[in-house]
Amino acid sequence: MKIISSTSNQYIKSIRKLSSRKERDRSGKFYIEGIRLIGEALRTDFPIESILYCSDLLTSGFGKNAIEEGEKKGVDIIEVTKDVFLSFALKDGPQGLAAVGIQKLVNIEELHNLKGLWIVLDNVQDPGNLGTIMRSLDGVGGKGLVLLGTTTDAYHPTSVRSSTGALFSLKITKMSLMSFSEWISKENMPIIGTICGEAVNYKKYDFPQDMILLMGSEQKGLGKELLDMCEGLVNIPLKGSVDSLNLACAVSVVLFEIYAKRQTR
Amino acid sequence: MKIISSTSNQYIKSIRKLSSRKERDRSGKFYIEGIRLIGEALRTDFPIESILYCSDLLTSGFGKNAIEEGEKKGVDIIEVTKDVFLSFALKDGPQGLAAVGIQKLVNIEELHNLKGLWIVLDNVQDPGNLGTIMRSLDGVGGKGLVLLGTTTDAYHPTSVRSSTGALFSLKITKMSLMSFSEWISKENMPIIGTICGEAVNYKKYDFPQDMILLMGSEQKGLGKELLDMCEGLVNIPLKGSVDSLNLACAVSVVLFEIYAKRQTR
Numbered sequence: 021m022k023i024i025s026s027t028s029n030q031y032i033k034s035i036r037k038l039s040s041r042k043e044r045d046r047s048g049k050f051y052i053e054g055i056r057l058i059g060e061a062l063r064t065d066f067p068i069e070s071i072l073y074c075s076d077l078l079t080s081g082f083g084k085n086a087i088e089e090g091e092k093k094g095v096d097i098i099e100v101t102k103d104v105f106l107s108f109a110l111k112d113g114p115q116g117l118a119a120v121g122i123q124k125l126v127n128i129e130e131l132h133n134l135k136g137l138w139i140v141l142d143n144v145q146d147p148g149n150l151g152t153i154m155r156s157l158d159g160v161g162g163k164g165l166v167l168l169g170t171t172t173d174a175y176h177p178t179s180v181r182s183s184t185g186a187l188f189s190l191k192i193t194k195m196s197l198m199s200f201s202e203w204i205s206k207e208n209m210p211i212i213g214t215i216c217g218e219a220v221n222y223k224k225y226d227f228p229q230d231m232i233l234l235m236g237s238e239q240k241g242l243g244k245e246l247l248d249m250c251e252g253l254v255n256i257p258l259k260g261s262v263d264s265l266n267l268a269c270a271v272s273v274v275l276f277e278i279y280a281k282r283q284t285r
Numbered sequence: 286m287k288i289i290s291s292t293s294n295q296y297i298k299s300i301r302k303l304s305s306r307k308e309r310d311r312s313g314k315f316y317i318e319g320i321r322l323i324g325e326a327l328r329t330d331f332p333i334e335s336i337l338y339c340s341d342l343l344t345s346g347f348g349k350n351a352i353e354e355g356e357k358k359g360v361d362i363i364e365v366t367k368d369v370f371l372s373f374a375l376k377d378g379p380q381g382l383a384a385v386g387i388q389k390l391v392n393i394e395e396l397h398n399l400k401g402l403w404i405v406l407d408n409v410q411d412p413g414n415l416g417t418i419m420r421s422l423d424g425v426g427g428k429g430l431v432l433l434g435t436t437t438d439a440y441h442p443t444s445v446r447s448s449t450g451a452l453f454s455l456k457i458t459k460m461s462l463m464s465f466s467e468w469i470s471k472e473n474m475p476i477i478g479t480i481c482g483e484a485v486n487y488k489k490y491d492f493p494q495d496m497i498l499l500m501g502s503e504q505k506g507l508g509k510e511l512l513d514m515c516e517g518l519v520n521i522p523l524k525g526s527v528d529s530l531n532l533a534c535a536v537s538v539v540l541f542e543i544y545a546k547r548q549t550r
Binding site: 262 | 329413424425447488524544
């Protein structure tokens with residue numbers, strides 16, 4: 021058992037650096053905080069490099085169990101002082117439990133003969149939206165996400181937190197628009213795009229069993245190249261003065277409609 | 286036309302103070318930023334005390350029109366230097382247009398014989414969630430919101446921004462749980478609560494035309510006192526590993542189901 025008491029310890033420094041996307045991309049690691057998230061990562065056998073805890077902050081029995089479980093799985097368990105924990109903690113009122121996870125992106129080569137419900141996001145900017153979308157997708161038993169272009173990082177701390185652990189269950193992959201275009205031309209997976217303009221009311225669309233739901237960015241929606249790949253386009257008709265919904269809410273509304281239609285088939 | 290060049294000008298100081306709830310509650314004012322939001326506030330004749338702009342930052346013709354329109358409506362128009370604007374701006378890449386709005390909470394005495402769809406939120410903590418809920422409620426043509434207990438402030442800058450202007454169209458009121466209990470005992474308005482536990486699938490519930498959708502906090506859901514006021518309880522059945530949805534997403538999923546049922550009546 022190691023105990024780290026210096027905030028300038030090399031490993032502690034490397035954890036703080038995980039707040040930057042550049043460092044996450046370089047190292048292939050990411051930061052996880054909080055008892056429930058770490059419990060969920062362990063439950064789903066998600067790869068974890070280390071669990072860090074602070075005895076002064078960690079009072080929850082569930083949290084202490086998580087450490088034991090991690091130890092059994094061969095995860096590096098590191099005790100740190102309160103000062104050290106607070107040097108990387110992101111939560112207000114931190115619970116004294118954090119971890120370093122290993123990013124688990126699926127290779128495009130593994131994505132063949134997909135089944136079930138997938139989401140493809142293009143240029144989505146807000147990591148909170150991305151995490152919330154993962155949470156809803158997992159809530160309907162969806163399979164995974166393809167992140168296109170400059171879409172924000174699934175391993176951003178805000179995305180990880182908002183996903184409430186869905187990140188550990190879903191398959192996640194990143195692609196350029198060009199790779200996606202090539203990939204989809206070989207796969208027999210229908211793409212249904214969601215847009216703000218003229219399209220079929222999502223309530224009336226006959227969604228296929230295996231499909232990709234495609235959403236564009238908060239600001240710009242879907243570009244022409246992606247629109248051309250869609251087998252169908254749906255929208256969510258609105259009343260009132262707003263001209264669109266929050267992206268994660270729009271995704272959720274459509275996802276739960278798809279899900280409900282499946283239940284009644 | 287006034288031009289303010291000092292960040293320590295009294296009025297500019299008072300604007301910066303609007304980031305604190307205490308000051309918003311005391312003054313009854315709030316801060317609005319961005320061209321679209323201010324355009325929407327003007328369109329809906331929402332009470333605005335002043336519009337502040339910075340020529341160096343404001344390039345949009347739509348933004349300049351908003352100033353003219355505000356002037357016609359008798360709003361105080363104040364030009365400020367870039368330094369001054371940046372001293373209160375909250376957005377990255379500010380557009381050079383901001384305003385001070387006057388809070389417009391509806392008195393409980395005015396709430397009689399309500400019609401349409403209302404939302405009551407108890408102890409919701411996240412202003413982003415609150416704003417997003419307003420956006421979705423406006424999107425289905427809902428009437429208004431009642432904020433109970435320690436629910437976050439509708440005029441928090443994050444709530445204002447996330448509402449994308451729905452805040453200016455909806456009726457909003459605050460009540461203690463006790464006032465709400467008294468009020469509802471006199472009104473003939475059915476309350477449908479949304480919970481995570483045992484309840485009717487929201488897809489199968491026969492929602493009345495005029496109703497209140499009641500939601501509890503992100504962490505704790507609904508307390509017993511509120512549960513007892515409900516005519517019905519609905520839930521959103523989930524698959525996957527997550528045990529709940531983001532609050533704003535859950536509200537949106539139920540709202541759009543209620544909305545769709547009305548359309549097909």
